[in-house]
Amino acid sequence: MKTRTILYWVVSVLKPFRRNKIPAEKKIRAVELYLKGLSYRQVGRILGISRTTVWDAVKKIAEAVYKPKILAVRKQRHFIAVDETVIKINGKQRYLWAAIDVESREVLAVWITVTRNWWAARDFILVVLKSCENQPTFLVDGGPWYKSAFKSLGLNFVHVTFGPRNTIERWFRTVKERTKRFWNNFRSKDWRRVHRFIFLFAFWYNFVRIHSRFDSPPGNITEWLQEVMDQLS
DSSP: OOHHHHHHHHHHHHOOOOOSSSOHHHHHHHHHHHHTTOOHHHHHHHHTSOHHHHHHHHHHHHHHHHTTOOSSOOBOOOEEEEEEEEEEETTEEEEEEEEEETTTOOEEEEEEESSOSHHHHHHHHHHHGGGBSSOOEEEEOSOHHHHHHHHHHTOOEEEOSSGGGHHHHHHHHHHHHHHGGGTTEEOOSOHHHHHHHHHHHHHHHHHTSOBTTTTBOSSOHHHHHHHHHHHHO
16 A cells, blocks of 8 residues: 555544645645655755645644554554663653564554653553553563563563564664654654654554565554544544
8 A cells, every 4th residue: 555545544534634725635745755754844845845834744643643642453462572762852861662563563652751760661561551452471671670660560571682672673773764864862842742753653664664574564554543533433
């Protein structure tokens, strides 16, 4: 399925754009080009619109996708890789957490925190479990915060350095390939705006971007839209 078709479906269901002089089709194209790696200014020049219009289109669709707070539908999952990496927001160090289903390659959750401890890990794991019908086994590195977090929740985890856990490392590299265009430093006074961007990027990764292993996106957009409609109805 073409990228713009998927984004058009999302726009049709979530209705993030108001009617004005700029057609929704052009806004969808703007979001597509931006997520592929171009800057607001570059997209504006290609489409003949202002960078502010591009920024607003990305912002609106990010807010719409984030509203139901669903990155992956609830289903049986076996192994989930969890990790965190350092990012910067206005020059200040923050932590980006992510969880990926090792088999399907879907990003199940993303999270941003000021600190990195067992309490933050525990809260994040609870978010991840919303996409699981069962209790999967979690694959983590040697961070001491994980042991306490999983113990408090009574969940199984395995300390893995390489192998299956590489899926999460590759995803972080994909994120940073995109964010290096603004020097991996998010210039925003509101961390929630950064979180919505990361959430939108994870959505793009799950349902729009072609994954080399599957020759298609890892997630099923039809299932996601159905769950979103049930959530918002």
